[in-house]
Amino acid sequence: MATNYENIIIGSGQSGTPLAVAFAKAGQKTALIEREHVGGCCINEGCTPTKTLIASGRVAYLVRKGPDYGIHTHTPEHKTHVNMAMVDMLKVRQRKRDIVTSFRGGSETKLKDAGVDTLVGEATFVDKKTIQYKDNGGNVKTVQGQNIFINSGARPAPPFLEGVAFLDQKLVLDSTSIQELDQVPGHLVVIGGGYIGVEFAQLFSRLGAKVTIIQHGKQLLPREDEEIARMLQDIFEEDGLTVLLKSDPVRIAPSSTGFTLHYQANNSDHAIEGTHILFATGRIPNTDMLKPEAAGVKTDKKGYIATNEYLETSSPSIFAMGDVKGPPSFTHISYDDFRILRSNIVSSSSSLTSTKLSVKDRIVPYVVFTDPQLAHVGLHEGEARTKFPDKKIQTAKMPMAYVARALEMGESRGMMKAVVDGDSGLILGFTCLGVEGGEIMSTVEVAMIGDVPYQKLRDAILAHPTLAESLNNIWGFLE
Template sequence: MSEKTLWQKPKKFDTNIVVIGGGSAGLVTAYIAAAVKAKVTLVEKHKLGGDCLNTGCVPSKALIRSAKFLSQLSRSAEFGIKKAEAEFDFAEVMERVQNVIKTIEPHDSIARYSELGVDVLTGSAKIVSPWQVEVTTASGLQTISTRSIVIAAGARPFVPPIPGLDEVGYLTSDTIWALRKKPKRMLVLGGGPIGCELAQAFARLGIEVTQVEMLPRIMMREDVEISDIVTAKFRQEGIKVLVGHTAKQFMLENGEKILSTEHQGQEVRIAFDEVLLAIGRTANVSGYGVEAMGITLSPRKTIAINAFQETNYPNIYACGDVAGPYQFTHTAAHQAWYAAVNALFGSFRKFKTDYSVIPWATFIDPEVARVGLNEQEAREQGVAYEVSVYGIDDLDRAITDNEAHGFVKVLTVPNKDKILGVTIVGEHAGDLIAEFVLAMKHGLGLNKILATIHIYPTMAEANKYVAGVWKRNHQPKKLLAWIERYHAWRRG
């Protein structure tokens, strides 16, 4: 049956784009559409800002900052200060997190986006045809006709079907921020970025943290030595890191919460007071018409899109966590640009989403940041590469700051300075990676970085020094031998 027999296309449209979801992807889509004078309607059923502002990036980084302050106090002797102490109340730390959210909230507010020209509706959206969206608000139901629809419905924490989980109760990265009473023992299920960030932060706030990961190591997307560095740091700070442990069953025994895990064929039981689930996120693909419309899903249960962010309906687009493949705020915003531009101007020209240079960081201590390939990915993909490594323990600024640890590792095309990927481990890694992101995006090699003045003394000099490592490894030996003879001749 053709679309024409299923739905009647309106002769006129109320709006150019209806955006479903007011998180990072939805806000950027709406912003771009309004900036180019299109009429855009943004529908959000909860709060604008989505996961990033309300339950993700912003609250987690606020918590990490408080926890890092306490960690630095505990290191006072390293800085020539005999003793430094801090009194703190767990509830007040968690309230500070909410205050940070409230401070940033106006950036993503209804008032701001209304001023920009976006028609913001608070309510639930439902796609009822390729050109119509029903919106249920507090004042009732309205149907909006639109030339294009952009789905930016986000994702939610994955809750695994482990027996007994509902009985013991659980927290996720969505609900942890309501916690005010400090638990004595916290179990963190998951060894990815979210699990690692929150495990370390809560441990630094004086909670006994056990981190459980079923895979052989935490931070599995990174190279092995990075997992080893992070694991050693976590254990040094008192976190009990259990890898190769598969969660089998939760139970209550004599009023105590227990997780039964399997490790190398043996049962390992872990007692805890609160469990935080941090084992991935699930795209929000139900409740707004995806099933009824027959919008295709990918094998990962995200909305399937093509190179232009289009779904199987050419005027319905998807971007952000609901589409993947990356679940970062910055990639959601990146995809949103393509979704908005293609939705508005695709009849003239369409743009393929550029995934060639995707950076990300895990905000643990030490920070881990990456762009492009790492060694394990290069090997898996059969990509030939050379490695240049600069140890940050040698960097003057890192030494003065007592942060002389970590490294910058650059993968390059063999015998060329073209950058394939960079991994940085150390203080401010998430900031330092930006120079390499720029270099890769615009085709600049290590020679150009080496020829760029970097302020002394800064952590950013590490980027120049790793380029120097590459240069020393590619010295023109024959030319240098000739120059040596030339200098000898000049001496007479």
């Protein structure tokens, strides 16, 4: 016998949990199916734990930088470089676990208080209205829903490298397992120079590991403007990381110290010894076990669920949200997906307007939590020139060394870059590689949302000395 619901949500990520709560509070019988932990990737394996770990890495960095500020944690004749002996990884890891548990508990409480039926198990479509899942006791249960919402997320792509199966698998890491290390690696080799790769590379370098990044492309962070990516690489190399561009791993084999990785660069073969290897080469959608085809839900060649601008799939009354529908894969995008569905479905019955919200033309911000942070919103320069070939596109670039507050903090590495429509003055895009870059970027994003031209920021009275005050000055570099 199937249990019937008005709404079934598959996955408790940053769309699924608040949507389930909204439905339940609206008096609709709602179930949420979660196979592992409430809270989704963000709380359990993504934003919350990684930024907690990065905070520990920053403290280690500041300990090492103490003498630059006249602060000595040891007598001056002793080295102040942070090494593995000074890092208690068990404490670092436990702090991360405690914060994750706290956040997860908050999500569980919200679901319970709202009256959502939380069902634990792996969901599989039977047809357009029917889902089966296997509970903790191994029993197969069946549920049916008038509306079904897929928020099943994504997971790290498995490593594809000759010889990796012959390694001690404790040395082979992905973005989830690396967070459970109980000691700092001797030499961490990171395969992939994207957002995930660079964050973990810098983190473990700051905790005392030797770190090498092997990146296929010509720059770190391929989506970013070349000068921004180059500056981040310079910062990494200044801090002791090794960055190998235009390099490809070929095979790996066990060695007495861990492994030998053979890679190719500049049409020649090279080898490097390491103790741990992190594969940060992308993520894949959690749709294989879901069997969306049984419900008539179409996916692309990578397995991501296809949706229209209203998050509707190819099957009536089935919607998809968050990472499972493909990039951009950010928590705040997933949460915005929730807002769209809440407005269009939950609130539509009481709304006086028929206007539907959609994903069309939404402004997308993001932050790479390196230190300094790399924050961006809107269009990159190349994107703006391609999208608006007839517009007068101007750019402004300013080093963070021109920002008084950054100099006073002793954190002046990086730069800011703005892209504007030279005729209207509207800001089309903004990047900040700098201390608290995400906060500076967010100020610019608010201006973009309100169609505020750059001249208003240029002429605004911004408190001195703040980082945001730099938004008075960058426009003097427009060209």
